[in-house]
Amino acid sequence: MPDGGIGASNKRREDVRFLTGKGRYTDDFNRPDQTYVWFLRSDVAHGRIRKLDISAAEQMPGVVKIFTAADFASAGGIPAGWMVTDRFGQPMKEPKHPILAEGKVRHVGDPIAAVVAETRAQARDAAEAIELDIEELPAVVDMRAALADGASLVHEEAGTNLCYDWGFVEDNRDAVDAAIKAAPHVTTLELVNNRLVPNAMEPRAAIGEYDAADDQHTLYTTSQNPHVIRLLMGAFVLGIPEQKLRVVAPDVGGGFGSKIFHYAEEAFVTAAAKAVGRPVKWTSTRSEAFMSDAHGRDHVTRIELATDLQGKFLAIRSTTLANMGAYLSTFAPSIPTYLHGTLMAGNYTTPLIYVNVRAVFTNTVPVDAYRGAGRPEATFQLERVVDKAARELGIDPIEIRRKNFVKPDQYPYQTPVAVNYDTGNYDATMDKLVEIADVAGFPARKAESAARGKLRGLGISSYIEACGIAPSNLVGQLGARAGLYEAATVRVNPTGGITVFTGSHSHGQGHETTFPQVVASMLGIDPGQIEISHGDTAKVPFGMGTYGSRSLAVGGSAIVKAMDKIIAKAKKIAAHLMEASEADIELKDGRFSVAGTDRSVAWTDVTLAAYVPHNYPLEQIEPGLEETAFYDPSNFTYPAGCYACEVEVDPETGVVSVLGFAAADDFGNVVNPMIVEGQVHGGIAQGIGQAMLEAAGYDADGQLVTGSYMDYAMPRSNDVPSYKVDHSCVTPCTHNPLGVKGCGEAGAIGSPPAFVNAVLDALNGGGIAVDHINMPLTPSRVWAAIQAARA
């Protein structure tokens, strides 16, 4: 086996182009005769358009055409990709999401008109010349107010701001109520999972192009899943068949979920390019990104945990209001339901669980998946209430978790919330955590802090997540409007090099490095001989894209399946070349040999024979060496782990400093440890960002008060410590060929509760009794909580 296969920390080959400025992002593409669009967006949260007069603007310099909703009368709305059925068996409310506002605006940033002009500045100038008069309506911002009688309606035709009222598992409702009523102890917590702005480094962009000669549309876009965009936009919005529509998602500078979704701007540039007969380009400004990229989280939750007096969990009841924003974004309905309710068992054997979620329309930016997508919301409430229960019952927070962990001999473990954990070992990750976080040394560190007038705290969390959402037939029953498999084509070239076409899209995950390691290991060749191609519907057969930490578990497995076919065919060719039986052919270190003999042929002998079939079993097999496979997983994968955060609180100012963070994860088998470590680092930084700094805030009028980096606080390097991460606890996934689970979101899932638990440990351990502080734990909030406790 050459170096650099599975298990090697190969350096990311894509970084060479990224770090030398040679990455090719959507905005780097410029098409001949290109025009530019500027969207006139609503500056009020809710209102009726009384007047929209474009006549003066049309006369402005450089204007090519100005579009309003009337130009899209025959187009469909931007669709939701998931239909949730409520607990009474009724479908969710699914009001239309038009490309441009039809008579009403529903959030600040809602596009009303679009000016296509020769330059971006001209388009913007003309947009300001559009005469617009909006009759403001009362804005619905707070979710409870949105559900109150007489509330202003975001969508009148829905008759309510309630999108759905979902119960999971509905049949457990009465049993859970009874168990909580009868329990010796119930710990209750009300909390907010704060709304976040995704803030990918690269703002969204899209270029539409139309070739009238052969009636072909091309969309260049910042997407995590170009095939899904082609399907949603082509079939539901614009009515363009797949063979007439190519979607290219080139280098993409981060997504964190926000670039999964189909956005109105993509449909606009695609349609407008045909209408004006020239390419149309849009690049989001950062200000637009704040008010048009789908936001994340935004749950208000009450969770009750029933236990016995020894801390054994008996039942959980979780009740959540989930903000959908003004329209249903692509996966929005599924996030608080099937990616949230299903995770409420966590790492524990709680026998009875009921989750109720009411999804609410408000006059805010749509909310959808953001790194973790539902799983952080589940983990946060669970790990917070477990910590509170430990404090109330006088049990060590590590011990109460161990007492309730699913044990290694209990797998496969059927939870009361539908999912079935195939494997795991939570005690092993907790043992590792206790070691790397130096839990034993904490009292001494705490005393040292106390001597300086500071309060030191240690926060623990456990998490489980469900990655590689699947299988398709199950998610179809649950309302998904797409399959959740992945596709791969392996094209072996005559001289032995390989191009792998994958439906997984890389936008920070390092696929161009990791996937070749998998292929190289299967053949025993150098990973440098393998290229990864992704992000273009004209090249890749099909793809469901990258989200939910699915790329290696699902996309990687599709590559393995395609490679299995390649190897099977190559063995037939090798058998022919060596006049041996196919059954006797062995593949090792890039050579095919006949078992028990010294006869062998090289990989390249076989690949050349496949394309120059002079000596070839043409009567049995076709020339060429190219195979496609689709892989549909039989279950989710279940990465899990235990995290510890150590903080110091300055009681005089409320400032929290994160002094240490340790993560012990079980990701199953690991292909590239360095990339896995990087994913965990990034995830933890985002989790600490949510817990300590970030919050998208709206005022009562629906104005986004955190519309720029002057007020929206992103984590910087000096906000986070040097992490200690470990992934040596391995229970391989039992149902995919690589035994891998996924690592992309874990850091963002496990870290917020560890951070908050740490701050509360610091306060309570310093004699300041505080039950909870809502994220982000800003200095002002921490100080106010201290004052309230002392009052």
Place this chain on the structure above:
Amino acid sequence: MYAFELVRPATVADAVKALAAEGAQALGGGQTLIPTLKARLASPATLVSLAGIAELRGVTTGDGQVRIKGGTPHAVVAREAGAYPALAWLADHIGDPHVRNRGTIGGSLANNDPSACYPAAALASGAVIVTNAREIAADDFFQGMFTTALEEGEIITEVIFPIPQAAHYEKLRQPASRFPLVAVFVARYPGGVRVAVTGASENGVFRWTEAETALSNDFRAEALKGLAVDPDGMIGDLHGTPEYRAQLAGALTGRAVAAAG
């Protein structure tokens, strides 16, 4: 950004002349104005850049004073105002390297952002703000949030800081913008102690006179015991309540005194 004319005078006299035109506005380092223009929140007809005026740059020390020309970038002050260490430290901790190499002391003082750093130093030092027309005492210069004694078209040419016996600038950063959430500049002179607080008040930078009196008698943090800033009139926003800002003003004053020694 809207279109505008750009004028680049070489002397203060030419700049003053250019600023007399209708719709003309001075451009210092542009660290506030340029983002404002980019957001299309201002549309001056003419920008008069002060960046090319040699007589507006430089730091000199002598006679117990540090004199900083109005167009001197923060990074230069950080390097060259070593005779007044607290002032040099302040300049070295404004924004990031980009801001420090573009932003100027005159621009910062003329803008008088309620969360800016320099106003605290100028007020606590009893600095003199020199313009093309006159000299203005710091106590008269700052007149409320984004408001100063400057007349239309008046240019800050120099700021004169008397060097104190001891001083310290203590700031707690707003986590997003990294401007001070609250910051306190304490300076001790033979005539007494001056304490200036920025980031806290709806009226912009202010002197905490009760603390000054107490510290003039006893320059130790303990002297502040029992004193508190009134939350009334303090800024309340998503980063901090008025009560919190009042608390910080007190706490940071104590820390500044302890650090000034």
